[in-house]
Every structure is written in C-alpha cells, then in structure tokens.
Amino acid sequence: MRELRLLDRPWHERYSVQRLGEFVARCRKRGIAVTPQRLAVIQALLASENHPSTDEICAAVRRKHPHVSLATVHRILNEFCEAGEARKVTLLHDVARYDGNVEPHHHVVCVRCKRVHDIEMPDVEKLLEGTPSLGQFALLRCSLEIEALCKRCQIAEKRERTNRPHRAEMD
Amino acid sequence: MRELRLLDRPWHERYSVQRLGEFVARCRKRGIAVTPQRLAVIQALLASENHPSTDEICAAVRRKHPHVSLATVHRILNEFCEAGEARKVTLLHDVARYDGNVEPHHHVVCVRCKRVHDIEMPDVEKLLEGTPSLGQFALLRCSLEIEALCKRCQIAEKRERTNRPHRAEMD
C-alpha cells in the first residue's frame, strides 16, 4: 500500500481558498450570522497548517481584531464543529482516559456518550510497514479510531430527531 | 479485509490476569516501589473494560481504600504511562485542537511536541466498507492517528539520551 503521503501546501492553499469563498453562502444557508469575529476565525483556521488550539486561533484573530474575546473564539469554534465548518481533532479531549491494554490495538468511540471499546484489526499495523518516515516525521506506531454510535445513543438520537422540531442537519 | 472485531471478555480476562501476575516483578525491574495505592490502581485499570478517566479509577480504588487521594491517582497513572503499564487513550487531550479540513483524512502526531500534520491515505476509509456495525456500535467513519517523532524532537531526544538526563527544554 503506497498511498500514504502528507497533504502538501498547494493542496491546502486551494482547499482554503475554496472554503473561504463558500463561507458566507454556507452561513446564510444555515441561518448563522456572518460577523467579523466569525470571518476572522474561519480565516485563521483555514490559514493554519498546524491544528490550532483555541488559544492559538484567538492570538491569530487578535492580530487584526485586538478586542476579540477568548470566550467568543471558544463559542465560535464549537458552532463551527456543529455546522461542519471545522472538525475537533481531539474527540475525547475533555478528560484523560487510560487503557490497561498496552498491546497494539484500536478503538471504537461513541461520538455521543464517548464510550470506548477496543478492537482488533491486525492488518492496520501493516499500513506503516515499508514507510519508516513521512516528511519530517519518523513513524512509531498507529492506531485507528473508529467513530460510531452505540446502541443506547442510536435510540436516544432517533427519539430526539422525531420529537424535536428538525433543524437542518446533515450527516 | 474481514479481520475487524471487538476484543471480547474472555480475551480481556486472560490478559488482565497475566498482567497483574507480572506487575510486582515489572515494578521491581523498573525500580518502582510497590505500594497499596499502585496495586489498587493497576487492578482497577485492568478490571475496567471501559477506558476509565482518572476520576473513575479513583472511585473504583476508593471502594477498598477510601482514603486514597485523587492527586495520587493522577500521579500513578502518569507514571504507569511512562513505565509502559498503561496507555493514555487521549494523546492530545490537554487542549482542544481544531482542523479546518473537513474532508476525510488522517493525522501524524508528534508524541513529544504534539505537532499534528494531515495525511492522505485513501485506502483507510475502505477498511469500514462492508462492516456497517460492530457489536452494539453503528460505525460512522474512521481516522488513523499515526504516532511519530518530528525532526526537531528526534534531535532533542537524541541529545537527551546521550547527554546526562537534563529536561530543561520546552517549546
């Protein structure tokens, strides 16, 4: 399998320009107001090639709008994730979680209740064979995180969707 | 690829018993004192099939040792991770990190400085094809997290290992 490669800068550039161009239209469609703060946050987010923390985004935003509050950046980033404008890299970030199983294995995570279960998938480790490094990174090991919905949360989501007046919600 | 499966309880049981049996010997080998608190934590960790938070471990430990402090559980779990007795499921847990790229893609993470870079690996998405669910979990999407060391940290680690162990650098 020889498809493993870092996403490069030209790709990133083209993607960002396109997303930025669509941003206002997407907000309108979702009924989200287009404010200077939201524009500044999406710009900072798309400009960054690291995966920035709220603090870093806030610092970038403040270079042009020094008055912007950290709390607002938090609120905006959360909205963006719900709206599909951004993705939280750290699904399980709120509390540290530990695993007594130190053998190589992978995880299924319920995106709603954050329950985690181990899975076995021996072929995944092979993905790294023959690729000791990637750009500046020396590869050590890999683990697959499968996002899922557990039974209990499937039922809860269905109930919520039928009971509650529907927002435009795309999966 | 038909190897995807949840790790089941019998496997977990056997593994835990073995690890627990080796625990004291492993501590001796590493020069870590065997205290009642550390024993209670490793027991709680191996007994759990969820991936418990520090708080949950502490609650489990307190059922037998009501005096144990949450700070101690934190300290012990961190030690266990360094000693290879446990694994932190949430590598990037300290701060929330966001990604402006909402297309399916994967990540390389430097385990030392936590720098993250996007990677493309189209075949990985195919791992889930033909497996809509696993046990109680309805699968949605997956993302591969490759643990690695970036150039800067490779150099830093090498320096640390050859020089005497000074840990005076942070960026």
Next chain:
DNA sequence: GTGGCTGCAAAGCTTTTGCATGTTC
C-alpha cells in the same frame, strides 16, 4: 427594531504542585 452575538468577569472542571507526613526497601 429584534434576535442573536460579543466582551467581560466569574464560575466550573480537570490536572498539577508544594509540603509535611508516612511507607517501602
């Protein structure tokens, strides 16, 4: 003009740290 958005400050959580005391080897 109105409903939603923002800034500020305070509160809420999780995790870490300092220090005196207690334990392991």
Next chain:
DNA sequence: GAACATGCAAAAGCTTTGCAGCCAC
C-alpha cells in the same frame, strides 16, 4: 534509615456561563 510515595489543600490551566450592551439582518 534514606529515599521515595502519599494526602491535603492550594494553584494553575482550559472551557463554559451569566449578563449587559452591540450589531447583523
């Protein structure tokens, strides 16, 4: 007995929330 581990409480981070004022639509 010496070095290390623990408990407690306080501090340190990150994130969320309440509320008055402001702005996009």
